[in-house]
Amino acid sequence: MFSKPNDPPMLTAFKDSSLVGMIALLIFSPISGIILNGYGFNTHPQTPIMLAFIVFIGRFAYQLAALTPWGQRLIQKFMLSKGKRGVYVASPGDQRYLWIILAILFIAGLVLPFYLSKYYLTVAILALIYVLLGLGLNIVVGLAGLLDLGFVAFYAVGAYTFALGSQYWGLGFWSAIPLAAAFAALLGGILGFPVLRMHGDYLAIVTLGFGEIIRLVLNNWMSFTGGPNGAKAAEPSLFGLEFTRTAKTDGHIPFHEFFGTTYSPNTKFIFIYLVVFLVACLMIFFFSRLRTMPMGRAWEALREDEIACRSLGMNHVTIKLSAFMMGAMTGGIGGVFFAAQQGGFVNPTSFTFFESALILAIVVLGGMGSVVGVVVAALVLTILPEMLRDFADYRVLIFGILMVFMMLWKPRGFLPIRRPYFTKEGQA
């Protein structure tokens, strides 16, 4: 920014690192430099300065490394997408180490809950729920290019299907998952029909309205949904074993009694975590496969050019509807887990427009259409605010500033979409 083209490289590196350090200082000072103390606060200037200095050193080291030939090679390797605004298409040989990394992450994910406190367990579950929601909206917004501002509606439908289903028809946790998925998909289809001919702004407004309608119905239909008082869902169970201290449903036995261990309130959350983790992994696998299949290709083609799609013999009605339904289905599944994580209690205040905006932010920040990006963004955007609890008043402000800068610097998100290179199998 301040460097001139003919500065010596060391000076350029120093200027650049100072700038980065300054930015880090600006970001860290309010977060770590001010500690609230009752109604006042104490300042701790040394912490942010330390942090900014570490950032400065790191950046300077990076810049110096970039001057040496081996450093450049290293950077080239890791920053393939740097400077490319467009879509990066993975080359066929990219996946060598992928399986090993995935396996390590998977095992780490499975082991993780046993080392977390109850509080962090709920945070982790919430983060995984947002991964699901992000993946669902990613289909609608990222792949098919249909701006949906009311995605929270399907989340609400999933949660309420579980809660009301168990209230009125004795629906259990396991049967609620497919049922909520089907019901949310159905609603997605119903929403899809009237908006088939809409694009961009108009579509956004209609979906926004749809999200609010669902919330208002849940809020005001006292006799059925319980209105603002909310609804209670069944306790999750595994083959008739419950995770409560004493069984709530006739014929069920508590988990700890069955295995003869002592009761721990964490067991239930570990269980929910493991189920949502496996479902999320399944969805990630499913959606990354989908991208190379005709259906995923059709969504992307639809986003790029609807007329071309139709003249190529693609039925835009089924393509759009399938995108809406797939997205809604995933949202619905997320809703069931949310109801379970909340201790079976849901009420309409959890499903405001802010949730829709947050999910959309996950998709946009993560990189529209990029599965990995969405997963990372979902984890960051749900875990980070929990880490910043002490700083709750300014959370949304920081969030907003972050969004603005992201859009300026990385308009395609953290991890821009890397579309798998699709070709007929085995031949490149």
Place this chain on the structure above:
Amino acid sequence: MSDYMLEIHQIDASYGPIQALRNVSMNVSEGEIVTLIGANGAGKSTLLMTIFGSPRASKGYIKYQGRDITNIAMHEVGRLGIAQVPEGRRIFPAMTVEENLIMGTLPIGDEHMEEDREKMFVMFPRLKERRNQRAGTLSGGEQQMLAIGRALMSRPKLLLLDEPSLGLAPLIVKQILNSLRDIAAQGTTIFLVEQNANHALRLADRGYVLVNGEIRLSGTGEELLVNPEVRAAYLGGH
């Protein structure tokens, strides 16, 4: 029973209150190159899109290989062996050249993909050079080649082109029209909508002239080229 490949019979079409086509009849026989020329706003593109059902013909009928296709859905027309190179090319900019070609196989499945892709690369070597490049980064002429290649990937019997010369340098136009001649020689029937009357009429076996939504003239390419009315209106005639 007519033996025309495509028969358009006395159709009307309109966008809301504005009537764009009046009583238009024309036909294309198998193996021909037929061109439709006309000024801006004459209804050329409308006629082409009416074959694909958007807008629909409000009167008359359109038959393809003897089958009435006046009212079938747009995406189904694409599966009948009719392929379209739309106005403004409309390639998929974020996909690579190769992927764009693959998208073209959707109506018939990817059974012949390898073979046809090689054919396209032979016909348009530029596309082979840029096969892994994003289509949005191609030049206008290359995009047009890609659009034609994509349309041909569905092995169409009838290829409709809407102003392939639009916005291209004269040399590229010549190259593209030459490749159309090759495509026709390999047995694909071509219906070409053009403003560039000179080039189009030289290429075509027959031509129609559309003026204000009505067919004003028709004849063989040579006839129209020397027709004083056509020369005056489209060829800067003397």
